[in-house]
Amino acid sequence: MFDKLRNKLAMQKVKPVMEVLGVDMHCHLLPGVDDGSADLDSTYELLKVMAHLGFKKVYLTPHFQAKYPNEEKDIEQRYDALRKEMASKGGANLPKLAGIAGEYRFDDLYARQPDGPRPLTLPGKRLLCEFSRFGSKELPLELFRQFQNQGYSLILAHPERYSYLNMYLPEIKGLIDMGVRLQVNTLSLVGFYGETPRQRGYQYIQQGWVDYLGTDMHNMRYASALMEAANDSKLLQTLEHYQFKNNEL
Ligand SMILES: [Fe+2]
Numbered sequence: 001m002f003d004k005l006r007n008k009l010a011m012q013k014v015k016p017v018m019e020v021l022g023v024d025m026h027c028h029l030l031p032g033v034d035d036g037s038a039d040l041d042s043t044y045e046l047l048k049v050m051a052h053l054g055f056k057k058v059y060l061t062p063h064f065q066a067k068y069p070n071e072e073k074d075i076e077q078r079y080d081a082l083r084k085e086m087a088s089k090g091g092a093n094l095p096k097l098a099g100i101a102g103e104y105r106f107d108d109l110y111a112r113q114p115d116g117p118r119p120l121t122l123p124g125k126r127l128l129c130e131f132s133r134f135g136s137k138e139l140p141l142e143l144f145r146q147f148q149n150q151g152y153s154l155i156l157a158h159p160e161r162y163s164y165l166n167m168y169l170p171e172i173k174g175l176i177d178m179g180v181r182l183q184v185n186t187l188s189l190v191g192f193y194g195e196t197p198r199q200r201g202y203q204y205i206q207q208g209w210v211d212y213l214g215t216d217m218h219n220m221r222y223a224s225a226l227m228e229a230a231n232d233s234k235l236l237q238t239l240e241h242y243q244f245k246n247n248e249l
Contacts, residue, residue, distance in 0.1 A: 007045070007049070007223070007224065010224065010227045011048065011049060011052045014049075014052050014227045014230050015054075016052065016053060016054030017053065017054060017230045017236060017239060018050075018054040018055050018186075018230075018239070019055075019056075020054075020240065021054075021213060021239065021244055021246040021247065022054070022056045022246060023055065023056065023059070023098070023246040023247050024055050024057070024058045024059065024095070024214060024215050024217070024246070025059045025061070025101075025122055025128070025183070025212055025214055025246060025249050026059075026061050026103065026128060026157060026183060026185075026212070026214025026215065027046075027058060027059075027060060027061060027214070027216060027217040027218075028060075028061070028062060028063070028103075028216070028217065028218045029043045029046055029047065029058065029060050030043075030060045030078055030079060030082060030100070033062045033068065033070055033075065033078060034062050034063040034068040034070070035063070035068075035218060036062065036063075036217070036218045036219065038219075040082070040085055042219065042220070043086075044086070044089060044094075045220065045223075046220070046223055047091075047094040047095060048094065049226065049227065050095050050215070050217070050223075051093055051094050052227075053226060053227070053230060055095040056096065057095055057096045057098040057249075058097060058098060059098050059099045059100070059101055059122055059249065060079060060082075060100050060101070061100075061101045061102055061103045061122075062075055062102060062103065063103050063105065064102045064104045064105065064110070064112065065104075065105035065107070065109070065110045065130075066105070066107075066109035069110070070102070071117075072102070072117055072118065072119070072120050075100060075102070075120065076120070079097075079100040082097065083097050099122070101120045101121050101122045101126075102119055102120045102121075102128065103129075103130055103157055104127060104128065104129050105129075105130050105131070105132070106129055106130070106131060106136075106143065106144075107131060107132035107136045108132070108136050108137060109132075111143060113143070114143070114146040114147050114149075114150050121152065122249055123249055124153060125151050125152045125153060126153045126154075126155055127147060127152045127153065127154050127155065128155050128157055128183070129144075129154055129155065129156055129157065130157040130158065131156070131162055132162075133161065133163075134164075135162070135164040139171050139174070139175070141174060141175070141178065144175075144178065144180065145178065148178070148179065153179070153181070154179070154180045154181070155180070155181050155182070155183050155211065155212065156180050156183065157183050157185075157214065157216070158183065158184065158185045158188065158197075158214075158216065159182050159184070159200070159204060160184055160185070160188050160193075160197040160198075160200035160201040161188065161193055161197050176207075176209050181209070181210075181211040181212070182204055182209045182210045182211065182212075183210070183211065183213070183214050184201045184204060184205065184210050184212075184213055184214075185201070185213070185214055185215070185216045186213045186214065186215055186216075186226065186229060186235070187215070187216070187222065187225055187229060188200075189201050189202065189213075189234070189235050189238065190225070190228070190229040190232045192222075192225050192229075202234075202238075205238065205242055210244070211244065211245045212244060212245060212249075213239075213246065
């Protein structure tokens with residue numbers, strides 16, 4: 001109860017600094033399917049925070065990985081049900097639920113194959129991918145190439161968080177050279193995951209490799225941190241000066 005009150009007060013003060021992005025393309029707000037929003041009420045509260053931050057559209061991107069072996073059909077049904085629920089809750093003041101995609105992990109335990117079930121993608125067959133936090137035997141460059149040959153564009157989620165994926169190593173350059181684009185987590189830029197991801201996030205942006213910022217919103221802890229981030233001057237400058245492509249989605 002106290003938390004709710006505190007968040008309500010924080011929301012009243014927050015400025016809509018994410019208006020310039022307009023669209024969040026990476027978050028875990030589909031209730032009860034992964035380590036994101038636990039239930040409908042949480043999703044509603046988190047969407048309210050997003051509205052206050054200035055987001056107009058949100059794509060939901062639940063995990064597809066060994067720990068959360070979701071299936072596309074089930075996820076789509078749950079998404080349809082959520083849209084109906086949100087409409088009945090008077091969703092007019094909330095960001096529009098613009099679509100359902102997935103955050104597909106490629107690691108030693110799980111890797112979607114190009115000839116497997118059709119993945120849920122962002123518009124333009126953009127496939128949001130992530131790697132293991134702890135590294136794999138090798139990066140899935142060949143697999144990525146096969147997806148590209150089938151018309152997919154690959155977006156690598158939060159590269160700044162993979163401690164083994166140093167931007168000066170040939171691997172990351174190899175990904176960029178083959179046309180993979182990057183999505184940095186907004187919260188990385190304010191040190192939510194530590195100093196090294198913060199620095200790396202800015203380095204990737206300065207290289208011009210980053211097309212998107214994502215909230216990667218999971219729960220109220222992220223929401224509170226994002227409301228605080230709305231006062232971070234370096235983040236605000238970056239939002240103003242760098243041409244992110246969120247609003248093209
Ligand atoms: Fe995520």
